Amino acid sequence: MDHVTSRPSASQADQSRHAWAESGVENLGAGVYRIPLPLPGDSLRAVNVYAIAGDDGVDLIDAGMALEQARERLTESLGQLGYGLGDIRNFFITHIHQDHYTLAVQLRTTLGGKITLGEGERINMQAIRNVEAGRNELGFIEMLAAMGAPELADQVRGFLAAGLGSRQRRLQWSDPDHWLGDGAQLDLRSRTLRAIHTPGHTRGHVVFHDEAAAVLFAGDHVLPHITPSVGFQPAINKLALRDYLGSLRLMLTLPDSRLLPAHGPVCESTHTRVNELLAHHETRLEQTLAAASAGPVTALQAAGAIPWTRRQREFAGLDPMSQVLAIGETAAHLEVLVIRGQLVRHTSPEGVDTYKLPVG
Numbered sequence: 001m002d003h004v005t006s007r008p009s010a011s012q013a014d015q016s017r018h019a020w021a022e023s024g025v026e027n028l029g030a031g032v033y034r035i036p037l038p039l040p041g042d043s044l045r046a047v048n049v050y051a052i053a054g055d056d057g058v059d060l061i062d063a064g065m066a067l068e069q070a071r072e073r074l075t076e077s078l079g080q081l082g083y084g085l086g087d088i089r090n091f092f093i094t095h096i097h098q099d100h101y102t103l104a105v106q107l108r109t110t111l112g113g114k115i116t117l118g119e120g121e122r123i124n125m126q127a128i129r130n131v132e133a134g135r136n137e138l139g140f141i142e143m144l145a146a147m148g149a150p151e152l153a154d155q156v157r158g159f160l161a162a163g164l165g166s167r168q169r170r171l172q173w174s175d176p177d178h179w180l181g182d183g184a185q186l187d188l189r190s191r192t193l194r195a196i197h198t199p200g201h202t203r204g205h206v207v208f209h210d211e212a213a214a215v216l217f218a219g220d221h222v223l224p225h226i227t228p229s230v231g232f233q234p235a236i237n238k239l240a241l242r243d244y245l246g247s248l249r250l251m252l253t254l255p256d257s258r259l260l261p262a263h264g265p266v267c268e269s270t271h272t273r274v275n276e277l278l279a280h281h282e283t284r285l286e287q288t289l290a291a292a293s294a295g296p297v298t299a300l301q302a303a304g305a306i307p308w309t310r311r312q313r314e315f316a317g318l319d320p321m322s323q324v325l326a327i328g329e330t331a332a333h334l335e336v337l338v339i340r341g342q343l344v345r346h347t348s349p350e351g352v353d354t355y356k357l358p359v360g
C-alpha cells in the first residue's frame with residue numbers, strides 16, 4: 001500500500017516521483033549499476049535490477065519479471081556495460097514475488113547463471129506447488145473468508161483462474177539452484193555481500209548487505225516511496241507484520257547505509273527510511289485500534305473505516321486486488337494489536353475472526 005502522507009499536489013511532483021522507473025542504466029559507482037526493468041500495467045511501474053560488474057561476468061541482485069520487454073531491456077542495458085545475458089553468473093533474488101524471480105528462471109533455461117533464493121521461501125514455493133496441483137488455494141485468497149470477505153475472495157478467484165496451472169507458470173516457479181541461509185556470505189571477488197533474513201514482506205525475504213561499502217540491496221524490505229505490503233504471499237502468515245516490524249528494527253542494528261531498493265530511487269540513508277516506516281506502522285496501528293474500539297469488527301470492517309493510499313482514499317473505491325492487499329494489511333495490524341494486548345481476537349465456529357477491546 002502507498003504510504004499515507006500529505007503530498008504536494010502538482011503533477012510535476014508525480015513526474016519526478018516516477019523518474020527512477022525510466023529506462024536506462026544508472027552508474028552508482030564501484031562497479032554497481034541500477035537497471036530498472038518495466039512492469040507494464042503494474043502501479044509499481046518498474047523493478048530495479050542491480051548489476052555488479054566483475055572481470056569474468058556480472059552478478060545480478062533481483063532479475064525482473066519474465067516478460068519480453070523486460071528481457072529486451074536487460075539485454076540492452078547489460079550490452080551498454082559490455083556484457084551479454086550469457087555473462088550473468090548469479091541471480092541473487094531477494095524474494096519469491098514474480099517481479100523479482102521469474103525472469104531469472106526463464107533466462108536460466110538457456111543460459112548458465114545460477115539462482116539463489118532465501119531458504120525461508122521454501123514454504124512459499126511448496127505452497128505454489130500445492131496450488132498448481134489443486135491441493136490448496138493461494139494463502140492470501142484463502143485467508144479472506146476468515147477476514148470477513150468471502151465475496152471478494154470469489155471475485156479474485158475469477159481473475160486468477162485463467163493464469164494458473166499453465167506450462168509457462170510451472171517453468172517460472174522452478175526451484176533455485178541454491179537456498180540461502182541467514183547470514184550467508186557471498187564472495188563476489190570485488191566485494192562480499194551478507195544475506196540477512198528479513199521476513200515480513202514475504203517469509204523468506206533477504207537483503208544483501210555490503211558492510212565495507214556501506215550499501216544495502218534492500219529488495220522490497222525498505223522502499224523509499226511506498227510501504228511494502230506484508231504477507232501477500234502463497235503461504236499464510238498471520239504474524240507477517242510482527243515479523244516485518246522486527247526485520248525493520250534489525251536494519252537499525254546495522255550501520256547506516258546507502259539504500260538500493262527494488263522499487264524507487266536510490267537513497268542515502270537506510271536508517272532515515274526505516275524510522276519513517278516504523279512511524280507509519282505505529283500510526284496505522286493507532287488507526288486500526290480506533291476502528292476496532294467500537295465493538296467486534298472483522299478485518300474487512302476495520303479496513304473500511306480507515307483511509308488508504310497516500311491520497312487518503314476510501315476502501316470501497318479501491319480496485320479488488322488493492323482491496324485484498326488492504327484487508328491483508330489491516331488483519332496484520334489487528335494481529336499485532338492482539339500480540340500487544342490491546343485487542344482480543346474471537347474466532348467464530350465458521351472460522352471468521354473478529355477483534356475488540358479486552359474487557360475490564
Ligand SMILES: [Zn+2]
Nearest residue numbers: 097099220262
Ligand atoms: Zn517487488
